[in-house]
Amino acid sequence: MGNLSNLFHGKIRRTLLFVLLLLTGNGLSLSAQTVTDQLSRSVTHSGTSIKHVDSLLKLAGTKKDTATSNAVRLYYMGMEDARMLKYNNGVAHALAGLALCYNNNNEKDKALSCERLALHYCEDNQEGLEMRVNIYLFMSQSFYYKGKYDSSAYYRYAALDLLEANKVTDRRMQTRVYCSLLDFWLNINENIQNDSHIQQIMGHIDNLIDSANIKKDTTALMMLYYYKAGYFNNIVQNDSARYYCASAIQMGKATKISASMEAGLLINTALTYLDDKNPVPAIEYLKKAKALFPANNPIPNRHQIFADICTGQAFVMQQQYNKAITVTLPALNNAEERHMVHLLVGRGNQVLADAYEAVGQYKSAAEYRKAYTIIRDSMMKVEKLELVFNLEMKYRIADKNKELAEKQLAITRNESRIKTKNMLIIAVSSGLLLILLISVLIYRNNLHKQKLQLEKIRNLRQELQISNLQAMIAGEEKERSRIARDLHDGMGGTLGTIRTRLSAIFRRYTTTDVTEDFKEVLHLLEEASVELRKTAHNLMPEILLQEGLTKATALFCERVRKGHTLEITFQSIGAHTGLSSAEELTVYRIIQELVHNILKHANAKHAIVQIACHESQLAVTVEDDGNGMLSSAQSDGIGLKTIRERVNSLNGDLHIESVPGEGTSVHIEISIKHNNTARHAYQTSDC
Known part of the structure; x- marks a missing residue:
């Protein structure tokens, strides 16, 4: 303890x-x-x-x-x-x-x-x-x-x-020092705009502003704008002063500006409006400045005192002289008690002198006018101070300007070097980019050529395949034609001769015992001749060559109907003049194959064969109400494979729709060329 x-x-x-x-x-x-x-x-x-x-x-x-x-x-x-x-x-x-x-x-x-x-x-x-x-x-x-x-x-x-x-080299410390020097000379000298000290210091201020902008140092920038606004205020460039004041206040919202600095900015803004003889906005800014400090402050600070004096000046402009006296007199007394013998006191005496003179109190006006003159005279003595320090200041600023010029020269050289390097980088980058672009274009061009070549090869293969199909079909048709001629001219003639000889023998040697046998043989020969003619006709239908696809198809459907239980209907729409005889023969063979498939596999009762010509397109449709086909049968059957090959040889499209138990619909579309405009007619025959 x-x-x-x-x-x-x-x-x-x-x-x-x-x-x-x-x-x-x-x-x-x-x-x-x-x-x-x-x-x-x-x-x-x-x-x-x-x-x-x-x-x-x-x-x-x-x-x-x-x-x-x-x-x-x-x-x-x-x-x-x-x-x-x-x-x-x-x-x-x-x-x-x-x-x-x-x-x-x-x-x-x-x-x-x-x-x-x-x-x-x-x-x-x-x-x-x-x-x-x-x-x-x-x-x-x-x-x-x-x-x-x-x-x-x-x-x-x-x-x-x-x-x-x-x-x-700390920017904020330099800012405080140079702003302090600027503040001193702004308040000491009358001829601010032509003062070399101030102009030299402003050069440093501008450099600091540039540096603060680059570094985004809002705090330093706010203080620099504060003093730059004061400079423009003193040289009566009020628009510029208001701009820097407003900018500094805006920055202060994010950086927690001090009440003292914000009040100074608001008062400086008010001064610009007083210089413009516009007292209304000046009073508003002065009220905002005073509101930053406690209203009941027993010892008002210099900002409050200066705001009251400036408010009195605004009231004088509005010819509210008694208000001007009321607000300015206490502020002036506070300023004198605090020994503020600089511009605060001078401005206050001037405001009171003008106000008292306006209300007719000339004695009071003369006293304040005299006090204002004395203060101005004492302020002018500062010129002696300037003479004392003038040489030293000049040498200081000159040395600083020399150092600044050297630094600026070094900066310029560095910037030139960096600019040259950047230009080189840009040139190299542009060259590489150009090479890359050209490479991409060449690659795309080669790729396009490859695609064209592949497409050309594909087309050639397709044309070759079609040519092979056409050659195969032509060979088949040629062989069919030869077989048909052989059957018709050879077997048909032989059967006809046999039938004629048997008929003659029958008439010459007829007996009761052999009559029925001869009749049966003659009947069989007749049926063989008919079947032979049918086979020869199917192999090479003469009507197709003479009358065309429509008549040949109609006759084919008629023969199918007579020889079978299938009710087949043939429909023809439009005139068909665009296909060659070889193409018509291929279409005829396709229809034959489709109908034979119906007869063999469909077990159908009704069927429809339709040939329609629409401008540059021939459409063939074959439908039945038979058993339908399974999906595998649509692609695996030999008959359908042959049909597809024939359709491909004509550059046509084949569509098959089949539902098991409901029937099958085959639709073929073939492009044709018309030399003359065809008249469309609708023709139906129930075979």
Whole structure:
């Protein structure tokens, strides 16, 4: 217990010693009770860590603009925890945050004390270097608000020296430094558009914008747009100023923009409308800026004060002079109490001078006009500062421009080298692509040729097959014709002679015993002659050669009907003039084979044979109501195989539809050529 007590009292003693060091920077002090209250909560954090400290300081940073007192307590807690962990960069961070809070409360001397002390805690590493740069920028801001512009300029350029000496290329650190320099010169000089310092700094700003765009660094880009908008606002290019303000605000929605920066953007936008003599939108933007901060803030910050003064200027434009006085007078008093002797006070005095003069209070108007003139004269003294620093600034900027030019030259050379390499890559790629394209085209052409050759070979094979079929059929028909002639001229003549001789013998030697036998022999000879003529006719029908396919088919159907029990009907549609005699003979043989199949296998009672000619097509249909065929019989039968070969020889199509027990329908389509237009007629014969 004694050790714990000693440890606790040791912490208290170290804390009090640290606070005394903190507050003796400018001979100022806080009450002991205030310090004890601020630190009593932090000494018990025995389990804290660096990560916890960073989180605590980050939380404090979010409150420094809207809840300054809460931010101060958080910074003190974070500072003590950092000291316990010997986390010096954390201590420096906390002190820098306290300085910002004191600046917001118009306690500039306390702010400078914290900033000077923070420099001693910056560690010798990258984080410490960045912290030192930020502290220099904070100190320059504190001196600026105290009206010590020479010291303000000194610390801004001290931050730039740190970057150069350590060859820092971090874009965000460069952004903060160059934006701080731009902010200083924008507020110091009257002739902004022709100022060489500002134009040189703007060159750096533009380069940083290009780099941030390439890297898609929205946070850095937002800050750069903020200061570029201020530049265009100062040179009265209001459309450009509004564009950069709106762009920065839009980026801030995704990056959690601080209230201070958003208020500055809204006020800058309002200033552009005031320059355009358009007070209505200016008032709206000023209201949005004030709404970012607590309305009951006991110590209004500079954004609130400036917003009220600009609102008064807008009321003057609207000729609402009493409103202008009401809103501007308290803001001007707050500005004077906080020693804001720069443009805030100057603008406020001018607004009140114009308002009082408009309402007829000329004495008050003269007093504020005089105060405005005095402030303007004091501001003009800054020109002496510019003369003092002019040579040093010129040499600094000249050196930087030389370095920038060298870097730009190196970049240009690299870009040229990369461009040449890219052109070479593009040329090689284009060549390879062209070769690939040509190869694909050649391949497709060869493939197409192969397909054409295969198609040609297939057609030749088909033509050869058809030629073979036609030759075979022609040979068969020739043989049939020869056999028919032999039968008709040979066997037919012989049988006829035998019949004649037997008839003569019968008449000469007739007796009762042999009469019946002779009659029977003569009858058999008669039947043999008839069958012989039928066979000869079937082998080579003379009527087909003389009358054509239709008459031959009709006669064939008539003979089938008379010789069998099958009721066969023949139908003819149209005139048939397009087929050669050889083709008609092939069609006739097909019909014969189909009818013979019906007689042999179908066991049918009725059948129909139809020949139809439709323009350039001949259709043959043979149907029966017989047994039908199985699917295997449709392809395996010798008769059907012969029929298919004959149809193929005519380049025709064969379709067979058969249902077992219901019959069979065979349909054949053959393309023909007509030399003359045929008259269509419908002819039916019941054979």
